[in-house]
Each structure stands twice: as structure tokens, then as C-alpha cells.
Amino acid sequence: MKVTQEQQQYFLLNILEHLVFFSTNAIFAENSWYFRNALVRANYTNLQKGIHETTEYLEIFLRNLLLNEKNELHNRDMHISGSLNTAKVDIENTEVDIQNTEVDIESTLLEKNLSIKTANHVRKLFEKFGYDEVFGRSAVMKVIDLKQSGASKFLSNLVQKDIIEPVSGHGKGKYKFKK
Known part of the structure; x- marks a missing residue:
């Protein structure tokens, strides 16, 4: 167990x-x-x-x-090294490298005021969908094993905490993680 x-x-x-x-x-x-x-x-x-x-x-x-x-x-001592990558400037070409500007989900969770249970749910959802895949309430119900109303409240909470954002063009009630 x-x-x-x-x-x-x-x-x-x-x-x-x-x-x-x-x-x-x-x-x-x-x-x-x-x-x-x-x-x-x-x-x-x-x-x-x-x-x-x-x-x-x-x-x-x-x-x-x-x-x-x-x-x-x-708390800053607990940040996962390398997860808070910032844009790097190439001094010779003065071009900005935007490939490494992605913030790790764990850093986002540390910044938000989430319960341990909610943070674990977010991790499970992120492991399944990452930043690029779109998901809805039914996917949340399957991945996290929540009932319909619980999944709706969970999604609403994540939108309010600015962790996920609604997306258009995929049907009503679809979301993805914010980068």
C-alpha cells in the first residue's frame, strides 16, 4: 500500500x-x-x-x-535549479534565446497558495497533458478520479489561480496549462 x-x-x-x-x-x-x-x-x-x-x-x-x-x-532555497530559466542574451549577436524561458510547473506550484492535495492533482494533470495539450472536465475526472462537480470546481480554482487558461477552437470548457 x-x-x-x-x-x-x-x-x-x-x-x-x-x-x-x-x-x-x-x-x-x-x-x-x-x-x-x-x-x-x-x-x-x-x-x-x-x-x-x-x-x-x-x-x-x-x-x-x-x-x-x-x-x-x-523558500527560494527550495527552487529546483534550472527550472527558472530566463531568456539568455548572446553578447556577440545581441539576440534573445527564447527557447529556455519556460517555467517549470513545480516552480509555479511553489508560488501559488495551493493545498498539498491540489498541488498533487495539478502534477498528475500536468504529467498527462503538459503545456501543449488541451483538456476538459471529463479528462480531469479520469486523470484525478474526481466527480463532475469536483472536477468543475478544480478547473475553476486553477483558472482563478492563473495556472490554466481557457482555449477556444476546441469546444466549450477546454483548457491548457499557462506557460
């Missing part, structure tokens, strides 16, 4: 609650984004891009919590 990311998070928080019952929740309150993103990085792998899950950021957080260390916790 595979343990989901939500189950891992629940388990970790329960262990922490019992281990550090004497401590305050201040570190969680001050670093909630960091903790959430550290959990994401601990569970994210993209073999095609050479990205492997890593617990290093979660370990830093836990060292601060359990060992009273004072490591700095910065």
Missing part, C-alpha cells in the same frame, strides 16, 4: 506533536510556507528532468524545531 503525501504529513505532524509537546507552534506559524514547501520537495520526483525527492529542507526545519538550531529558512 502506497502512503499518500497527505498521510505522510499527518503522520509527521502527529509524531512532532508527541515529541515536542512542550514547545510552541511559533516555528510553524512563522515558517508555514517553508514547511509546506519542504514537504512538497520531500515527495517530488521528475526523472525526465533529473529531479529527485529530497528531505534536506525538511531536515533543516526539524533541526530548528527539535535541536534549537538557528538555520535560516528561505
Whole structure:
């Protein structure tokens, strides 16, 4: 049986609650984004891009919590190297190379205020369709195993978060990921 990311998070928080019952929740309150993103990085792998899950950021957080260390916790440290490619200027020709301006979906997920469950759903959908393929509610229902109303709410949420955009020419209710 595979343990989901939500189950891992629940388990970790329960262990922490019992281990550090004497401590305050201040570190969680001050670093909630960091903790959430550290959990994401601990569970994210993209073999095609050479990205492997890593617990290093979660370990830093836990060292601060359990060992009273004072490591700095910065979300920017968790960005996947090479995923935030920017346009490069060729100094000799002063031409802009626009091939590497694509932003990795993981960076987009880190910037948006998504629950872990929603982020996992977005990953599944992105793995299936990527940036170029068009999808609709029925595809979301199949890929993520949601009911009709849940798929509609999910799509609406992604449009509001500026992760996907409606496309025309493919029928009503069709979307694709924004680059």
C-alpha cells in the first residue's frame, strides 16, 4: 500500500506533536510556507528532468524545531535549479534565446497558495497533458478520479489561480496549462 503525501504529513505532524509537546507552534506559524514547501520537495520526483525527492529542507526545519538550531529558512532555497530559466542574451549577436524561458510547473506550484492535495492533482494533470495539450472536465475526472462537480470546481480554482487558461477552437470548457 502506497502512503499518500497527505498521510505522510499527518503522520509527521502527529509524531512532532508527541515529541515536542512542550514547545510552541511559533516555528510553524512563522515558517508555514517553508514547511509546506519542504514537504512538497520531500515527495517530488521528475526523472525526465533529473529531479529527485529530497528531505534536506525538511531536515533543516526539524533541526530548528527539535535541536534549537538557528538555520535560516528561505523558500527560494527550495527552487529546483534550472527550472527558472530566463531568456539568455548572446553578447556577440545581441539576440534573445527564447527557447529556455519556460517555467517549470513545480516552480509555479511553489508560488501559488495551493493545498498539498491540489498541488498533487495539478502534477498528475500536468504529467498527462503538459503545456501543449488541451483538456476538459471529463479528462480531469479520469486523470484525478474526481466527480463532475469536483472536477468543475478544480478547473475553476486553477483558472482563478492563473495556472490554466481557457482555449477556444476546441469546444466549450477546454483548457491548457499557462506557460
